[in-house]
Amino acid sequence: MKQIYRQRQSARPAPHAGEPTSGPLTPEELQLAARNHSMPLEALRRDITPPGLHYVLTHFDIPDIDAASWHLQVKGAVERSLELSLAALKKDPAISIPVTLECAGNGRSLLKPRPLSQPWILEAVGTAEWTGVPLAYLLAKAGVLPDAVEVVFTGADDGIQGGVRQRYARSLPIREAMRPDVVLAYRMNGSELPPQHGYPLRLVVPGWYGMTSVKWLESIDVVTVPFTGYQQQPAYRYQDSADDAGTPVSRIRIRSLMVPPGIPDFFTRNRVLPRGPVMLTGRAWSGHGAVTRVEVGIDGKWATAQLEKPAGPFAWCKWTLPWVADPGEHELACRATDATGATQPLGQNWNYQGMGNNLVQRVRVTVD
Amino acid sequence: MKQIYRQRQSARPAPHAGEPTSGPLTPEELQLAARNHSMPLEALRRDITPPGLHYVLTHFDIPDIDAASWHLQVKGAVERSLELSLAALKKDPAISIPVTLECAGNGRSLLKPRPLSQPWILEAVGTAEWTGVPLAYLLAKAGVLPDAVEVVFTGADDGIQGGVRQRYARSLPIREAMRPDVVLAYRMNGSELPPQHGYPLRLVVPGWYGMTSVKWLESIDVVTVPFTGYQQQPAYRYQDSADDAGTPVSRIRIRSLMVPPGIPDFFTRNRVLPRGPVMLTGRAWSGHGAVTRVEVGIDGKWATAQLEKPAGPFAWCKWTLPWVADPGEHELACRATDATGATQPLGQNWNYQGMGNNLVQRVRVTVD
Numbered sequence: 112m113k114q115i116y117r118q119r120q121s122a123r124p125a126p127h128a129g130e131p132t133s134g135p136l137t138p139e140e141l142q143l144a145a146r147n148h149s150m151p152l153e154a155l156r157r158d159i160t161p162p163g164l165h166y167v168l169t170h171f172d173i174p175d176i177d178a179a180s181w182h183l184q185v186k187g188a189v190e191r192s193l194e195l196s197l198a199a200l201k202k203d204p205a206i207s208i209p210v211t212l213e214c215a216g217n218g219r220s221l222l223k224p225r226p227l228s229q230p231w232i233l234e235a236v237g238t239a240e241w242t243g244v245p246l247a248y249l250l251a252k253a254g255v256l257p258d259a260v261e262v263v264f265t266g267a268d269d270g271i272q273g274g275v276r277q278r279y280a281r282s283l284p285i286r287e288a289m290r291p292d293v294v295l296a297y298r299m300n301g302s303e304l305p306p307q308h309g310y311p312l313r314l315v316v317p318g319w320y321g322m323t324s325v326k327w328l329e330s331i332d333v334v335t336v337p338f339t340g341y342q343q344q345p346a347y348r349y350q351d352s353a354d355d356a357g358t359p360v361s362r363i364r365i366r367s368l369m370v371p372p373g374i375p376d377f378f379t380r381n382r383v384l385p386r387g388p389v390m391l392t393g394r395a396w397s398g399h400g401a402v403t404r405v406e407v408g409i410d411g412k413w414a415t416a417q418l419e420k421p422a423g424p425f426a427w428c429k430w431t432l433p434w435v436a437d438p439g440e441h442e443l444a445c446r447a448t449d450a451t452g453a454t455q456p457l458g459q460n461w462n463y464q465g466m467g468n469n470l471v472q473r474v475r476v477t478v479d
Numbered sequence: 480m481k482q483i484y485r486q487r488q489s490a491r492p493a494p495h496a497g498e499p500t501s502g503p504l505t506p507e508e509l510q511l512a513a514r515n516h517s518m519p520l521e522a523l524r525r526d527i528t529p530p531g532l533h534y535v536l537t538h539f540d541i542p543d544i545d546a547a548s549w550h551l552q553v554k555g556a557v558e559r560s561l562e563l564s565l566a567a568l569k570k571d572p573a574i575s576i577p578v579t580l581e582c583a584g585n586g587r588s589l590l591k592p593r594p595l596s597q598p599w600i601l602e603a604v605g606t607a608e609w610t611g612v613p614l615a616y617l618l619a620k621a622g623v624l625p626d627a628v629e630v631v632f633t634g635a636d637d638g639i640q641g642g643v644r645q646r647y648a649r650s651l652p653i654r655e656a657m658r659p660d661v662v663l664a665y666r667m668n669g670s671e672l673p674p675q676h677g678y679p680l681r682l683v684v685p686g687w688y689g690m691t692s693v694k695w696l697e698s699i700d701v702v703t704v705p706f707t708g709y710q711q712q713p714a715y716r717y718q719d720s721a722d723d724a725g726t727p728v729s730r731i732r733i734r735s736l737m738v739p740p741g742i743p744d745f746f747t748r749n750r751v752l753p754r755g756p757v758m759l760t761g762r763a764w765s766g767h768g769a770v771t772r773v774e775v776g777i778d779g780k781w782a783t784a785q786l787e788k789p790a791g792p793f794a795w796c797k798w799t800l801p802w803v804a805d806p807g808e809h810e811l812a813c814r815a816t817d818a819t820g821a822t823q824p825l826g827q828n829w830n831y832q833g834m835g836n837n838l839v840q841r842v843r844v845t846v847d
Binding site: 135136138140143144167169170171228230231271272302374376379380 | 505517540
């Protein structure tokens with residue numbers, strides 16, 4: 112596998128990572144899986160996910176930023192541009208908000224055929240309490256001009272994707288950017304932002320998939336025409352094929368996950384548990400509205416779980432269902448519904464980039 | 480890939496994960512890569528690795544421990560058994576020590592054929608400052624009896640490996656256990672131990688591969704016959720074949736790694752950098768003695784790097800070498816030597832479990 116560190120014959124990478132495949136996992140996917148870590152499902156037990164358990168996706172390298180010389184620029188279609196140090200930002204009014212973030216590509220490796228990119232299984236999720244300045248406060252300070260349509264956020268992370276040299280950048284429509292709960296965060300779970308979560312400053316957009324919450328933020332640019340950078344398009348779109356213009360990925364689709372009960376086998380991760388009463392538990396979340404129902408399937412029969420009140424409107428909600436496990440092999444599943452009536456599909460919702468997959472999780476267990 | 484959550488036909492797993500393979504990556508390896516995270520190589524820039532960047536291997540699930548009711552037992556061939564709360568342990572004298580930990584299976588996925596287990600590439604390493612009670616202090620308090628030969632450490636993590644139900648347990652010879660720098664740590668980098676690093680208490684054995692530093696520690700058992708639990712044997716041995724009794728894995732072999740220069744391509748991780756001067760840098764470490772030399776290979780020509788003084792005798796040491804990059808494709812490499820004269824091999828040192836691999840790292844870059 113030494114060749115995975117070697118350049119291709121051509122120094123110019125293909126525009127896309129490649130056609131979806133039904134073949135085995137590739138060394139490139141393993142490299143991404145080794146870099147980008149997911150949340151072990153037993154961490155669903157916690158309301159708040161600590162660094163190291165919270166999922167992380169970094170497109171390029173984690174930048175090495177000296178906070179003392181770092182500045183945030185606010186510019187573009189504004190009455191006055193701003194240049195703010197971290198110390199200055201910390202003097203502005205701050206809010207703290209618990210937010211469930213999920214990678215838009217979560218579940219990708221379960222798709223058939225499999226889009227070639229970060230091969231998430233199920234666990235690219237986490238919930239943290241983010242503290243910082245409301246974006247709307249800074250935008251009001253700068254004075255957004257009437258012809259503004261979007262706000263573009265650019266990070267310090269620099270690399271090549273789809274043949275395009277870029278710094279990671281994404282935009283938000285003005286109406287989303289002006290929401291009172293969108294935060295420029297410099298603290299995670301009460302501590303300084305860890306390097307891999309965007310130190311010294313990141314955007315957090317509650318309810319949207321993680322690609323929107325730009326890390327290592329350096330500039331905020333108010334624009335009068337929609338942004339068309341690589342990460343806005345062609346990336347992060349629901350497409351039927353490479354030729355389909357598709358629609359943009361935005362809010363998180365309804366999803367639930369279960370803490371796999373019992374104990375695991377090291378290699379296969381097969382689960383074993385003793386017969387008798389066991390409390391099945393997990394979390395459910397949606398970026399479209401409150402979670403209204405979680406059903407738990409036991410060998411194909413569905414029962415309604417009890418829901419706890421979440422820590423906030425964009426934080427996951429805990430669910431529980433008692434079960435009396437009887438000896439044998441069982442298949443457990445969980446399926447959530449949100450206030451819009453949206454529910455998780457039982458079959459895959461395939462798309463070309465492997466985005467927004469919220470297929471019902473299934474856990475096989477052996478009860479002895 | 481739904482079948483990766485399914486039991487095999489037989490509920491009894493095979494005694495070993497399987498024969499080494501030359502085939503493609505398996506879904507089981509991807510599951511392990513998704514759970515167990517490595518250190519992105521750009522984090523080699525840091526003396527101390529924060530949680531979330533430091534590598535983590537958990538054989539089973541991360542246990543959910545209530546520190547208020549948790550106790551550490553010290554028992555076996557001692558004059559008096561001890562049962563200590565976390566609060567009591569924190570009243571004992573504490574030491575802080577910077578330690579480089581590396582997984583014994585680091586580099587496994589690069590081996591040909593490839594042993595089937597956690598598919599580390601190169602990055603299963605990290606350096607943290609661990610704070611806690613010296614093990615020797617507690618053992619002295621308990622009074623080790625003269626016929627003691629080993630100390631067995633058992634964690635709270637519970638599962639099945641090689642067909643054996645077990646709690647994770649490993650032993651140390653008495654002479655190693657009595658070293659003044661072996662620590663029962665309750666702090667990592669000055670903060671409370673994170674869940675995935677062994678909260679509320681873990682062992683840290685400087686110089687030994689990570690499997691020795693038992694996490695979620697619950698009992699310390701002084702024994703008069705050598706321990707033969709699963710993780711001592713058959714696991715963690717240098718074996719030529721499944722039938723070879725082999726020799727135990729212990730101290731970390733000399734190794735160096737480089738921060739890949741330039742910027743990456745998202746999918747291939749191919750590196751590109753501009754022509755001109757660049758400082759190549761990385762870290763080197765050994766559990767057998769001080770690092771005495773790091774050589775950097777540029778297209779097969781070796782030059783000696785400058786070494787910095789490490790933070791402690793078991794912490795990695797930084798190396799640097801200036802390079803003037805000229806346009807074209809280049810292969811960079813680094814190779815360290817320690818005080819015993821041991822140096823990293825240029826070809827693979829294959830063994831059946833994929834242990835102790837310290838093959839020279841090679842990084843291909845395109846200079847434009």
